[in-house]
Amino acid sequence: MPSETAAGSTTVSKPQRVAFLPRDPTITLLGVLIVVAVIIFSLLTPSRFLSGDTVRAMAFQMPELGILSLAMMVPLMSGGLNLAIIATANLSALVMAGILTHLIQPSSSPLAVTEAILIALLAGMGASLVIGFLTGTIVAFFGVHPILVTLGTMTLVKGISVLTTSGTVIGGFPPAILFLGNGMLFGVPVSVIVFLVCAGIVGVILTHAPFGVSVRLLGSNERATRYSGVPTEWVLVGVYVVSSLLCWVAALLMMARFNSASAGYAESYLLITILAAVLGGVDPFGGFGRVLGLSLSLVLLQVISTGFNLLGFSPYLTAAIWGVTMILAIVIAVVRDRWITQLWPVKTK
Amino acid sequence: MHNFLQAFFRRHDVQIGVIIVIMGILFSALSPGFLTVGNLLDLLESYSVSAIMAAGLLVVLIAGGIDISFAAIAGVTQFLAATILVNVGGNWFTAFAIAGLFGALLGVVNALLIHYLRAISVIVTISTMTFYFSILMFVTQGRSIYNLPDWFTANISFLSIPFPVMVAGIVLLATLLLLSRLTIGRLIYGLGGNPEAAKRMGCNVAALQCFVYGYSGLLGAVAGIVQAHRVEEVVPNALMGRELDVLAAVVLGGASLSGGVGTVSGTILGIVLLAMLQNGLTLIGVSSYSFGLVTGLVILISVSATAYAAKRQRKRSVRHAI
Numbered sequence: 001m002p003s004e005t006a007a008g009s010t011t012v013s014k015p016q017r018v019a020f021l022p023r024d025p026t027i028t029l030l031g032v033l034i035v036v037a038v039i040i041f042s043l044l045t046p047s048r049f050l051s052g053d054t055v056r057a058m059a060f061q062m063p064e065l066g067i068l069s070l071a072m073m074v075p076l077m078s079g080g081l082n083l084a085i086i087a088t089a090n091l092s093a094l095v096m097a098g099i100l101t102h103l104i105q106p107s108s109s110p111l112a113v114t115e116a117i118l119i120a121l122l123a124g125m126g127a128s129l130v131i132g133f134l135t136g137t138i139v140a141f142f143g144v145h146p147i148l149v150t151l152g153t154m155t156l157v158k159g160i161s162v163l164t165t166s167g168t169v170i171g172g173f174p175p176a177i178l179f180l181g182n183g184m185l186f187g188v189p190v191s192v193i194v195f196l197v198c199a200g201i202v203g204v205i206l207t208h209a210p211f212g213v214s215v216r217l218l219g220s221n222e223r224a225t226r227y228s229g230v231p232t233e234w235v236l237v238g239v240y241v242v243s244s245l246l247c248w249v250a251a252l253l254m255m256a257r258f259n260s261a262s263a264g265y266a267e268s269y270l271l272i273t274i275l276a277a278v279l280g281g282v283d284p285f286g287g288f289g290r291v292l293g294l295s296l297s298l299v300l301l302q303v304i305s306t307g308f309n310l311l312g313f314s315p316y317l318t319a320a321i322w323g324v325t326m327i328l329a330i331v332i333a334v335v336r337d338r339w340i341t342q343l344w345p346v347k348t349k
Numbered sequence: 350m351h352n353f354l355q356a357f358f359r360r361h362d363v364q365i366g367v368i369i370v371i372m373g374i375l376f377s378a379l380s381p382g383f384l385t386v387g388n389l390l391d392l393l394e395s396y397s398v399s400a401i402m403a404a405g406l407l408v409v410l411i412a413g414g415i416d417i418s419f420a421a422i423a424g425v426t427q428f429l430a431a432t433i434l435v436n437v438g439g440n441w442f443t444a445f446a447i448a449g450l451f452g453a454l455l456g457v458v459n460a461l462l463i464h465y466l467r468a469i470s471v472i473v474t475i476s477t478m479t480f481y482f483s484i485l486m487f488v489t490q491g492r493s494i495y496n497l498p499d500w501f502t503a504n505i506s507f508l509s510i511p512f513p514v515m516v517a518g519i520v521l522l523a524t525l526l527l528l529s530r531l532t533i534g535r536l537i538y539g540l541g542g543n544p545e546a547a548k549r550m551g552c553n554v555a556a557l558q559c560f561v562y563g564y565s566g567l568l569g570a571v572a573g574i575v576q577a578h579r580v581e582e583v584v585p586n587a588l589m590g591r592e593l594d595v596l597a598a599v600v601l602g603g604a605s606l607s608g609g610v611g612t613v614s615g616t617i618l619g620i621v622l623l624a625m626l627q628n629g630l631t632l633i634g635v636s637s638y639s640f641g642l643v644t645g646l647v648i649l650i651s652v653s654a655t656a657y658a659a660k661r662q663r664k665r666s667v668r669h670a671i
Contacts (some may be wrong), residue, residue, distance in 0.1 A: 083593070148652045156648075156649060163638045166636075282472065293402050314487050318483075320484050334467065
């Protein structure tokens, strides 16, 4: 018996080590595209694209979109979608901003400032938790399509933000918050570290934690998951709570970078997060996707945007090229699959 | 009789209709200005652009897809037509023809990508929306067109019905005929209800999808022209973000995201519900900042109630079967 399990574990661990290399076609494709893009841009703008300044600028721009994309990725993996991420992040930022600006006067002692920051963080987290729980409950227990529920929560949450602020901007935060957006730690922007930590946690949860495995199962086959004893309703609630919590982290970074909060920040990111996730190999029908793929697609989008920016192109053209990249990635995947089926017709099916 | 009434009130469009009537009574009691011909015409006029777009989206939803790009198509075709009108000149026919052709073409591009790449329609239309809109912003550099010809911006009305309402009426009527009287309408319901069955029946799925997305693009273009006529200018990003509002209205009207379900009458009721809500709230003096909150609540309650009723119905039928 023991020898059998030992043999079993060796046969399992071997392909796993190989799988760590880019055997995943999406990741290979993204890697190649990134290398090609970097080479082209370095040749076109010699000594500027690969300079420290450019790399640092890229590193400061990516984390917000990155964390929001993670917030989109988790529901996508469960076969759903969260259109309310931007609205959630903005409301949570407004709650935190309101508390910070009310509680902190220029004369407050450092202890009072710390206290206020803690209260603000907890309140912002609470706000996003409530939104996530509400969304998840309606999706799970009423059986409404996530697009519809999150369309509703998006409108509702943004409505609350607009109503309470009357469309104004709240700004002026203590340096501790601003450090998240502009600070450096060991030469790496703090926001990048925050993104890496979030990506790591989400990646580990999705691949190793029981909750993450349930999420992926749920995305592949909801009924089979329920019949195998997984409380699918509560897993779905968890999906939207996790997504909203990630929005809270994104809210912190956004506040820190703009030194303000408003009902209407980052709205153009909403659909871009779906593009980033799908480009990174997340299956929009649910069940499949890797955080590594998502991170690579974010790097690719950022390289394209920065490269075209250095070449003096309009940011609008960059967005158009993002759209084309997305379609190209689908085309390449389709062509590759057909090519494989023609070369090895026996292997598939 | 009792059973008949029960079945009648379980219909989605009847429920929405009842809500509209109750809301109408409430608003007219609270504000004397609500139930006047002038206000109702204003209400219809300001929502005619959304209604035209909604008709196109409805057809796509029934066919089992979704289109996010129609507002971007409206923006692109509006700009194209306006540029030609200003620099070359033309009349109503050329305006609609240029915009309509180009809009339908952009819609067909969506359909070809969706069909031949076997990609999910949300993703493809989000990509093309991003693409169309960014190209529009790049070409215009965000500049608006204000010097539209006088005949284009002049108020036109027939029997005191404003031009936008007329166009919306014609479009909705055409969509109704298309869906309920033509073979292609049956095929669209069939494709959305069960794609595999439609394919085996010998329906040309590629052509049908080109038609459906082309129709949505065409109506997007028509909406773009009507909107330019209404506001007397062409602002490149004026219609952005409209896609989700229109989606909300169509879904309120009972169309299902899984395809095969939806009616023109329901869509009209969905638009009227949202329009009345905002108009009524304005008239009774509620700040326009609260629109989002109220609209969001209405969407959430409506979709939850519909889904809950469907769930109970399923349980009941299972119990009957046992």
